[in-house]
Amino acid sequence: MANQKDLDFTYTTIDEIFRLSMGETGDYSGAKYDGDFSMTLEEAQKAKHKFIADSLHIKKGSKVLDMACGWAPFTRYITDERGAVSIGLTLSQGQAEACQKNGYNVLVKDCRQVKPNDFGVFDAIVCIGGLEHFCSVEEWKAGKQEQVYRDFFQTIYDLLPVGGRFYMQTMVFSKNMIDFEELDVNADKGSTAYIMALMVKQFPGSWLPYGPEMVINCALPGFKLISKSSGRLDYIETIGQWRKKFRKFHLKKYLLYLSLIPRYFTDKEFRHLVAVFRVSPNKVCFEKEVMDHFRLVFEKV
Template sequence: MANQQDLDFTYTIIDKIFRLSIGESGDYSGAKYDGDFTMSLEDAQRKKHKFIADSLNIKDGSKVLDMACGWGPLSKYVTQERGATSIGLTLSVGQAKACQKNGLNVLVKDCRYIQPEDFGTFDAIACVGGLEHFCSIEEWKAGNQEKVYREFFKTLYNLLPMGGRFYMQTMTFSKHMVGLEDIDINAKKGSAAYLCALMVKEFPGSWLPYGPEMVIRNAEPHFKLISKSSGRLDYIETIGQWRKKFRKFNLKKYWLYLSLLPQYLTNKKFRHQIAIFRVSPNRACFEQEIMDHYRLVFEKI
């Protein structure tokens, strides 16, 4: 799994830039347009939050666990709009501090190992984008990817009552994914081999599931699938809207960009890692169907 250092690079280093671009509780995961790309990014993210809350039957008084909570947009929605209580978990110190500053109950803790004795049980659990970081390349090479997912669903089983629901949103590899041996940062720019190499640099310690089927079969026999939908096209639009916001001028934000320049000039690895600011490898991977994106709703049985 991606460790705290890995996730601190991916998320903490862009914390201030992100909040200046997207907002204090902005959502750094695919929005829900459902084909209506005239919607604003904010409305599409709110639509997603409503979909999650409705799918999980979250209501006044519900106790919700927000795994891999990011900057807390879902926690904010369920507490303010549904009257629920929420505990958010992240491995990014920057994200946790930002959430706490904004009045959200967020802790730095590995959500894979939560037990009932930590916070009790929950009426509903969501994990938006977290699964993408649960399995490392090394774990995949060792043949342990499905074991990682099975163990995670056992954790969820212990945290939910019978009939309790779990929402997962995750990127997956798709039909044009290349083999690990072909991934090469020196490959032709724009090729699958090059784009996947950038993704590995951007998200160290992380390896995606091979399609939603891998996730679904490892949820059994503890959970049944309630709904499944692809958000690939929605994510392509979301990334396009993010890029506009990241590029929009803000003096403080551009000063932060400049502060990264010395490291950019002297550290080749760092240059690859922050390539997301000039090229979007995940968007290109969605467009070329190297990757897909799924919303999955499970119920404990």
């Protein structure tokens, strides 16, 4: 699994740049356009939040665990719009501090290690994008990927009553995924081998599930699948809108970009990491169908 150092690079390092671009509680996960790309990014993110809250029957007084909560956009929605009570968890110190500053109950804690005696049980649980970080390349190579997911679903099982629902949104490898041995950061810049190598560097400590079926099977027998839908095309649009926002001029943000220049020239690994500002590995992988993206709703049986 990605550790706190890994996630602090991916999220804390870009924290201030992100919030200057996307807002204090901006959403760093795929929105829900459902083919209507005339929607603004903010409208599509709110549509996603409504879909999740409706699917999980979240209402006034519902106690919700927001796993891998990011900058707390879903927590904001369910507390402001539904009157729910939310606890958010993240491994990024930067994210937690930003959320706390904005008045949200967000803690630095590994959501895979939560037990009922920590916070009690919940009416509903969400994990938007967290699963992508739960299995490392090393764990996958050691044949432990499915066990990692089964252990996680056991954690969820213990935190919900019978009939309680869990929403998961995750990227997965799709039909055009290549063998790991082909990944090469020195390959042709337009190749899947290069793009996937950048992905590994962008998200250290993380390896995706092979299709939604792997996740669904690992949820058995404690959960039944309520709904499944692909958000691949929605995520392509989401990333395109993000990149516009990241490039929009803001003096403080561009000064932060400039502050990275010395490291760019002295650190080869950092050059690979900031390559994502020129090309989005995620977007290319979705376009090439190397990756897909799924919204999954489960119910405890």
